[in-house]
Amino acid sequence: MPVIDAWMQHPTLRHSNHEMFESLRRWTGRGLLEEALPVELTVAALRAADVEIGLSAAWYGPQGALISNDEVAGFVAEAGGRLRGVAGADLARPMEAVRELRRAVQELGFVALRVVPWLWELPPTDRLYYPLYTECVELGVPFCTQVGHTGPRKPSETGRPIPYIDQVALDFPELTIVCGHIGYPWTTEMIAVADKHENVYIDTSAYTARRYPAALVDYLRGRGRRKVLFGTNYPMISPAQALEHLDRLELDEEARELFLSGNARRVFAL
Template identity: 40%
Template structure:
């Protein structure tokens, strides 16, 4: 991927997760309902060593990535991945406010990880079957504001048929941004199929961005491409959602979006730096 101009910035991927076999084998089978639709679906179901993720990332020309935990991917694995490759990864935490001990252990875990250099909290509310506006989440949002962490949240429809998409409606992000105007929020997956609603929320709130995780450039909805090229150029962030999409595939087609060099840099680098408060 090259638009012919000299590139003086590193490409930042805003959404990747470690995917080794020891984690994948404990995931519910329903999480892999869509894997056979991908050319590399067998690898996704089997697990991929972190070393291969690093190799593929470098081969695609990606300089840095936000590496996230999740309900089924432990924070400790992300900590180790970041510690082993500090030049390549910045950590994004996961937290469970639904434990029998209440929400405070999750708040303390967030504080510990923030002190270790993590820059965000990842939420995939559909896995919990909880709306992101549920009051149980709110102490975590307040902690993110105090700790300078970014909330990265799945928005849009869910892939596996056994999970509801209701948790991913962009209107929930609107409510959170109203209640926590200082909270930086990165909404994943373009908000599809509610892309125009997601655009309206991002345009409304200074601290809301949209990332493209799990979407190939050739399939970006037309309203999103217009937003990216024009009044939303500072609100859009490139992301792969590796290993759901491979790095090269997620980049292929970016040069066909009709971006100016300035907007291309914002999309691939600057906006991620702003949204996650990165020193890069």
């Protein structure tokens, strides 16, 4: 069964070796990269787990681009159709950010925008996001963001589904919002927000299948089968690692197909 990875990135050295990821390197037992990761290595990791498409994102923070949109476009060009681009944006320059998002979608062929709130220490309800939400609606692309606590050494407050995602969805009911990292330890809040709002979704990135909270597994098996997307947070977790215990979830055939690829194909218009 084909797989689509809704949250991943092909890293640059600026990204992988950043000091804020020291805690993640400690958890995974991986050291600093000495040289840039080849795109073919990422493609091989996707292929090994039957990942048809990986949505590879740019990373922008207050200190600049850790992975720029143009770098992502280069990775996509090298990947032989296995990667699609997800744009990043500089919140500190709202008009420039809107123009860059427009360029990324219309000229580079990117399929979404991702902003990581803890990088900016600004919740998704901050006014600097709102021009980007408007542009996402106009362009017809989803807004992807992180929910839940932060593994990196940054405050976790910006990852609360309630009130932040709930309020954005109220203000922009036409905006498709994909919330990565399942929202833990506020997973039940995240499920409630996804239930409440037609265009709010959850992705499972940063968690392997055996670590999904029971509430999320129940949701995925039942009423939430059209609301949850598979993701990895590669290279922190490889697709093979993320999927190793998938059978333990006891998903029926429909739920499994929707989770692994069907929901992402629909939400991102792939």
